[in-house]
Amino acid sequence: MNKHSQLPAGTTSSPIYDVLRKDLVGGRFAAGEKLAINALKEHYQVGLSPLREALNKLAAYGLLIQENQRGFRVPKLTRDELDDIARLRTELEGMALERAITHGDALWEAELLAAAHRLKRADVSLDKGEEWERLHTQFHRTLVAPCGSVWLLRFIEQLHDQFDRYRRLGPKMPIIRQELDDQHHELVDLALSRDANAARALMDDHIHKSYEVALARFQAHA
Amino acid sequence: MNKHSQLPAGTTSSPIYDVLRKDLVGGRFAAGEKLAINALKEHYQVGLSPLREALNKLAAYGLLIQENQRGFRVPKLTRDELDDIARLRTELEGMALERAITHGDALWEAELLAAAHRLKRADVSLDKGEEWERLHTQFHRTLVAPCGSVWLLRFIEQLHDQFDRYRRLGPKMPIIRQELDDQHHELVDLALSRDANAARALMDDHIHKSYEVALARFQAHA
DNA sequence: TTATCAAAAATAATCGATTTTTTAACTCAT
DNA sequence: ATGAGTTAAAAAATCGATTATTTTTGATAA
Numbered sequence: 001m002n003k004h005s006q007l008p009a010g011t012t013s014s015p016i017y018d019v020l021r022k023d024l025v026g027g028r029f030a031a032g033e034k035l036a037i038n039a040l041k042e043h044y045q046v047g048l049s050p051l052r053e054a055l056n057k058l059a060a061y062g063l064l065i066q067e068n069q070r071g072f073r074v075p076k077l078t079r080d081e082l083d084d085i086a087r088l089r090t091e092l093e094g095m096a097l098e099r100a101i102t103h104g105d106a107l108w109e110a111e112l113l114a115a116a117h118r119l120k121r122a123d124v125s126l127d128k129g130e131e132w133e134r135l136h137t138q139f140h141r142t143l144v145a146p147c148g149s150v151w152l153l154r155f156i157e158q159l160h161d162q163f164d165r166y167r168r169l170g171p172k173m174p175i176i177r178q179e180l181d182d183q184h185h186e187l188v189d190l191a192l193s194r195d196a197n198a199a200r201a202l203m204d205d206h207i208h209k210s211y212e213v214a215l216a217r218f219q220a221h222a
Numbered sequence: 223m224n225k226h227s228q229l230p231a232g233t234t235s236s237p238i239y240d241v242l243r244k245d246l247v248g249g250r251f252a253a254g255e256k257l258a259i260n261a262l263k264e265h266y267q268v269g270l271s272p273l274r275e276a277l278n279k280l281a282a283y284g285l286l287i288q289e290n291q292r293g294f295r296v297p298k299l300t301r302d303e304l305d306d307i308a309r310l311r312t313e314l315e316g317m318a319l320e321r322a323i324t325h326g327d328a329l330w331e332a333e334l335l336a337a338a339h340r341l342k343r344a345d346v347s348l349d350k351g352e353e354w355e356r357l358h359t360q361f362h363r364t365l366v367a368p369c370g371s372v373w374l375l376r377f378i379e380q381l382h383d384q385f386d387r388y389r390r391l392g393p394k395m396p397i398i399r400q401e402l403d404d405q406h407h408e409l410v411d412l413a414l415s416r417d418a419n420a421a422r423a424l425m426d427d428h429i430h431k432s433y434e435v436a437l438a439r440f441q442a443h444a
Numbered sequence: 445t446t447a448t449c450a451a452a453a454a455t456a457a458t459c460g461a462t463t464t465t466t467t468a469a470c471t472c473a474t
Numbered sequence: 475a476t477g478a479g480t481t482a483a484a485a486a487a488t489c490g491a492t493t494a495t496t497t498t499t500g501a502t503a504a
Contacts (some may be wrong), residue, residue, distance in 0.1 A: 053278045060282035
């Protein structure tokens with residue numbers, strides 16, 4: 001299996017796309033900020049053409065906004081959009097989880113256990129860095145992987161990135177974070193016991209708790 | 223209102239993106255074909271940089287496949303993918319229609335009637351060209367527009383483009399096409415009478431009939 | 445002081461040419 | 475003939491420089 005797994009647009013050449021994507025999701029750029037292309041060029045040590053092509057792809061993906069003759073901008077974060085993303089993620093990821101539980105085979109069970117274990121190992125270090133994020137994304141991806149719909153997986157991944165822009169700016173909230181970590185293992189248990197309804201209900205709650213973390217930032221800054 | 227309406231990635235500068243998108247959805251390129259960038263450059267009379275940026279966006283959108291150091295390719299058409307797209311379109315468009323019927327206001331009712339009327343005027347001309355396609359897309363977009371979810375609308379538009387790649391290669395099938403045309407008006411009636419369940423059922427059938435048209439090509443060529 | 449306009453600076457977008465990589469053609473040995 | 479290895483041709487990707495557009499600055503007048 002690829003170490004990067006198959007990204008929808010990640011089949012492309014230069015790694016600048018993936019790096020920028022990671023930095024955008026990780027909040028390295030301020031929401032609403034206008035990107036200074038020359039500064040990016042220098043900072044990431046890439047040429048103008050590969051950079052612009054990456055920015056164009058990110059705009060089509062929804063992590064940037066392209067404005068007519070005035071470059072690229074980081075999308076603003078709004079309460080309304082967070083609600084939209086969380087609700088749609090609940091619907092799509094729930095749908096995918098049901099299908100995955102129907103179709104997932106023994107290999108999937110093994111990979112799911114492995115992904116959950118790797119994530120738990122990273123949970124213990126209280127400071128959750130890029131590595132934890134990677135494992136977390138990978139866990140959720142594994143969970144729904146055998147749903148049978150390439151397009152559904154694609155949309156879910158896109159929504160995850162969007163959602164994470166909000167979540168990763170949220171406060172620590174150690175109690176809720178602990179519950180979230182625990183839920184990953186409960187999700188595995190329910191998936192392995194093929195209890196689609198309970199799994200879906202738990203996923204709904206999981207997303208809702210994450211939503212509360214993300215939302216806290218708005219209430220603090222409002 | 224814009225004559226092009228708001229496209230997710232259509233905010234950008236050069237019109238080459240929209241032209242290429244239209245041609246890709248319209249089947250101007252063979253499925254699986256490798257794009258000869260220099261030929262495109264000449265044919266569309268654009269420079270290399272704007273062209274490559276458009277191709278990058280189309281790859282991120284899913285209408286092209288970008289391969290590592292060997293350019294761009296038109297995605298193949300497969301029975302499995304058609305099934306996937308049709309099924310997901312049914313779920314998402316049904317979901318959006320329900321929400322639109324809940325939230326749509328009087329202005330929406332008026333626009334919906336207008337869009338249906340314009341489409342019917344184009345229906346009569348048996349040869350359904352680009353103009354009919356535009357009005358058809360516009361009708362379906364209007365139908366779900368007030369669903370309240372920007373991201374849901376975005377995914378639906380993407381799926382529509384993907385679905386249309388298949389549908390537009392399907393055979394004439396005048397009887398089924400006539401039924402499809404009639405269903406547009408029935409959809410308006412059910413939307414205006416706020417009968418979400420019936421509307422959703424009809425939409426399911428509408429997509430299924432279109433699916434049969436698209437599928438016919440596979441059975442012929444198989 | 446504020447507003448309007450013009451000039452200058454900064455930035456985005458595009459172009460033409462160069463470099464890199466892939467694909468095709470060819471040679472030669474088995 | 476077939477296949478490996480080499481060279482030539484084609485194509486993709488990148489670079490550096492130019493052009494077009496926007497934004498900022500500063501001057502002038504109301």
